[in-house]
Amino acid sequence: MNETPVIAVHDLTKTYAVGDIEVRALRGVSLQIPRGSFVALTGPSGSGKSTFMHLAGCLDRPTGGVYELNGRDVSRFSKRELAMVRNREIGFVFQGFNLLARTSAIENVELPMLYGPPVPARERHRRAAAALEAVGLGGRLDHHPNQLSGGQQQRVAIARALVNEPTLLLADEPTGNLDSRTSIEVMGIFQRLNAERGITIVLVTHEPDIAEYATRVIGFRDGRIRLDRRVLQRRDAGDELRKFDAQGEAA
Amino acid sequence: MSPITTLSIAVTALRRNAMRTALTALGMIIGVAAVIVMVAIGHGAQSSIESRIRSAGTNVVTISAGSNAFGPVRQGFGNTTTLTPEDARAITDDVPGIDYVSPGVNTRQQVVAEAANWNTQIQGAGADLPAIRAWSLEFGSFFTEQDVSRAEKVAVLGGIARDELFGPGTDPTGATIRIGNQPFRVTGVLARKGQAAMGPDQDDTVVVPYTTVQKKLLGITHLQSITLSVANGVSFQTVSPRITDLLRTRHGLAPEDPDDFSIRSLEEMATVLTSTTTTMTWLLASIAAVSLLVGGIGIMNIMLVSVTERTREIGLRLSVGARDFDVLLQFLVEAVVLSLTGGAIGVAAGFAASMAVSRIMGWTAVVTGDAVLMSFGFAAAVGVFFGFYPARKAAALDPIAALRYE
Numbered sequence: 055m056n057e058t059p060v061i062a063v064h065d066l067t068k069t070y071a072v073g074d075i076e077v078r079a080l081r082g083v084s085l086q087i088p089r090g091s092f093v094a095l096t097g098p099s100g101s102g103k104s105t106f107m108h109l110a111g112c113l114d115r116p117t118g119g120v121y122e123l124n125g126r127d128v129s130r131f132s133k134r135e136l137a138m139v140r141n142r143e144i145g146f147v148f149q150g151f152n153l154l155a156r157t158s159a160i161e162n163v164e165l166p167m168l169y170g171p172p173v174p175a176r177e178r179h180r181r182a183a184a185a186l187e188a189v190g191l192g193g194r195l196d197h198h199p200n201q202l203s204g205g206q207q208q209r210v211a212i213a214r215a216l217v218n219e220p221t222l223l224l225a226d227e228p229t230g231n232l233d234s235r236t237s238i239e240v241m242g243i244f245q246r247l248n249a250e251r252g253i254t255i256v257l258v259t260h261e262p263d264i265a266e267y268a269t270r271v272i273g274f275r276d277g278r279i280r281l282d283r284r285v286l287q288r289r290d291a292g293d294e295l296r297k298f299d300a301q302g303e304a305a
Numbered sequence: 306m307s308p309i310t311t312l313s314i315a316v317t318a319l320r321r322n323a324m325r326t327a328l329t330a331l332g333m334i335i336g337v338a339a340v341i342v343m344v345a346i347g348h349g350a351q352s353s354i355e356s357r358i359r360s361a362g363t364n365v366v367t368i369s370a371g372s373n374a375f376g377p378v379r380q381g382f383g384n385t386t387t388l389t390p391e392d393a394r395a396i397t398d399d400v401p402g403i404d405y406v407s408p409g410v411n412t413r414q415q416v417v418a419e420a421a422n423w424n425t426q427i428q429g430a431g432a433d434l435p436a437i438r439a440w441s442l443e444f445g446s447f448f449t450e451q452d453v454s455r456a457e458k459v460a461v462l463g464g465i466a467r468d469e470l471f472g473p474g475t476d477p478t479g480a481t482i483r484i485g486n487q488p489f490r491v492t493g494v495l496a497r498k499g500q501a502a503m504g505p506d507q508d509d510t511v512v513v514p515y516t517t518v519q520k521k522l523l524g525i526t527h528l529q530s531i532t533l534s535v536a537n538g539v540s541f542q543t544v545s546p547r548i549t550d551l552l553r554t555r556h557g558l559a560p561e562d563p564d565d566f567s568i569r570s571l572e573e574m575a576t577v578l579t580s581t582t583t584t585m586t587w588l589l590a591s592i593a594a595v596s597l598l599v600g601g602i603g604i605m606n607i608m609l610v611s612v613t614e615r616t617r618e619i620g621l622r623l624s625v626g627a628r629d630f631d632v633l634l635q636f637l638v639e640a641v642v643l644s645l646t647g648g649a650i651g652v653a654a655g656f657a658a659s660m661a662v663s664r665i666m667g668w669t670a671v672v673t674g675d676a677v678l679m680s681f682g683f684a685a686a687v688g689v690f691f692g693f694y695p696a697r698k699a700a701a702l703d704p705i706a707a708l709r710y711e
């Protein structure tokens with residue numbers, strides 16, 4: 055059995071220099087996230103959640119400390135190596151979707167494959183279609199972002215994050231721009247990916263009830279971890295959607 | 306990323322802003338077309354000058370009296386009287402490699418025919434001048450050696466002189482004209498030659514024996530010039546020093562004295578003129594190249610705008626694993642595709658414009674392969690050069706800053 059955690063950070067710090075002032079966004083974070091986890095990061099605004107996600111997603115390098123991703127210390131990787139790690143091992147989902155405008159759903163999903171090992175066009179198309187199928191958008195391959203609802207756009211973004219089969223899916227406030235029902239749908243997709251494919255998921259959320267879909271909640275405050283708890287009564291998005299629909303019919 | 310994918314991303318991005326792309330490409334189109342047209346006109350001028358000089362005979366050498374006279378038909382330098390018909394004879398006899406020699410004395414006089422009169426150049430020449438100049442006759446015949454030795458009052462008309470005196474297309478052979486109040490019999494009309502490479506119109510002339518000009522019109526015994534043709538396979542460079550030596554000796558010049566004559570060949574003039582037109586061509590081309598440069602700056606401007614507009618897109622591409630190099634290449638290829646498309650259309654436009662110039666202006670404009678290759682290569686270079694800075698700017702973006710860009 056492979057017991058290496060997906061994420062293992064030790065005394066991670068990140069300091070931004072803004073003019074003469076130093077902003078210490080992370081002040082020594084240590085934590086381990088085992089394979090197959092579903093972790094929710096919470097905390098007040100400015101507590102360093104996004105900063106942590108950027109470091110975890112290899113979009114930025116820490117000021118200090120060690121970050122081991124799947125057992126490899128990536129904190130001293132070159133830009134080029136980091137790009138490769140982002141491409142193969144990490145999927146990122148953003149609050150604002152960040153889809154390419156005037157570009158079809160399937161082409162958006164194909165994007166990460168353009169920057170990895172060469173994949174023939176037909177195979178690329180097949181994999182992208184499968185990823186869209188997995189998030190329930192099999193019938194919307196050729197829709198452009200402006201022809202899709204917010205929830206659908208976020209699902210395209212999830213398909214894009216999945217398409218290179220990463221071990222780690224990072225989502226920074228993925229439901230921040232969505233209404234409650236659509237949020238539950240998106241959480242449902244995450245739960246299914248986590249359960250069925252064993253993908254490790256780390257998501258940031260402001261909403262306490264969204265955090266309850268995870269199995270573990272980590273609370274940030276002032277650049278440090280202040281809370282790390284197991285979710286005792288985990289919510290099941292599938293069940294809730296069924297309830298939601300039943301309520302709708304009853305009303 | 307495969308080259309085809311890179312190219313297709315570039316083309317897609319350019320087509321998304323079709324109007325902007327077209328306007329930016331227009332800068333390149335105008336630049337490339339301008340270079341091609343200018344070079345074509347330059348080449349055209351060059352080849353027409355060359356063909357005119359060649360038609361005048363590149364083996365023709367002219368000796369003019371006086372040290373700094375330029376050209377065989379310049380008026381009013383009669384101060385030097387040392388060049389004589391005996392010099393011409395001596396050259397014929399003593400310098401090997403010479404085919405024909407024609408002594409020359411020119412004047413300008415009023416010529417009177419029955420119904421018209423015309424002020425024109427009277428060219429005094431030997432009987433061999435047509436052989437030297439490769440002249441042919443439209444009507445009649447040229448005067449003979451005998452006419453020359455007897456200083457007969459006979460005249461051969463150039464096309465324009467004939468037109469003015471007798472009317473276009475007429476055959477005045479046998480008619481009488483008066484030059485300086487003396488009657489001359491017309492023996493023929495020269496076929497049209499057109500504008501000389503230098504000097505007056507070759508058709509606006511009346512040719513008479515040089516002896517007649519000397520004795521009957523000017524009352525002199527010296528010559529203004531000697532025109533001769535060099536035999537095939539003999540070069541001006543070998544003939545020229547021999548003539549110089551001969552004339553210096555005959556004129557009794559001391560070693561420190563300057564020549565009292567000057568020797569020129571049409572070949573030499575042709576070289577000078579060709580190098581002048583080459584310089585002109587380059588000048589025109591470099592002026593046109595400035596517009597190519599302006600087109601390049603247009604590309605740079607648009608690429609900078611494009612990079613700013615697409616900052617979030619760049620951030621996203623970086624976040625899904627694009628390397629700096631991929632981003633650099635993406636924007637560079639876009640700039641090059643833009644400049645090359647403009648270049649290709651510009652080549653076509655330049656070709657069309659050159660044709661139009663030839664037709665409308667009556668110039669020959671010659672579109673050469675090197676002009677096309679050069680401007681196309683230049684367009685590519687402009688794309689790379691002006692595309693590089695924006696592309697590097699894009700590649701240097703920080704993923705997070707780019708993703709958060711508003």
Ligand SMILES: Nc1ncnc2c1ncn2[C@@H]1O[C@H](COP(=O)(O)OP(=O)(O)OP(=O)(O)O)[C@@H](O)[C@H]1O
Pocket residue numbers: 070071072077078079097098099100101102103104105106
């Ligand atoms: N690029 C940057 N330059 C300077 N300071 C920064 C930068 N990015 C983040 N910070 C600072 O770091 C601290 C943590 O920011 P971060 O974005 O991680 O907070 P957050 O927990 O994600 O907040 P929110 O819940 O509002 O998204 C903040 O004080 C922020 O101002």
Ligand SMILES: [Mg+2]
Pocket residue numbers: 103104105226
């Ligand atoms: Mg944040």
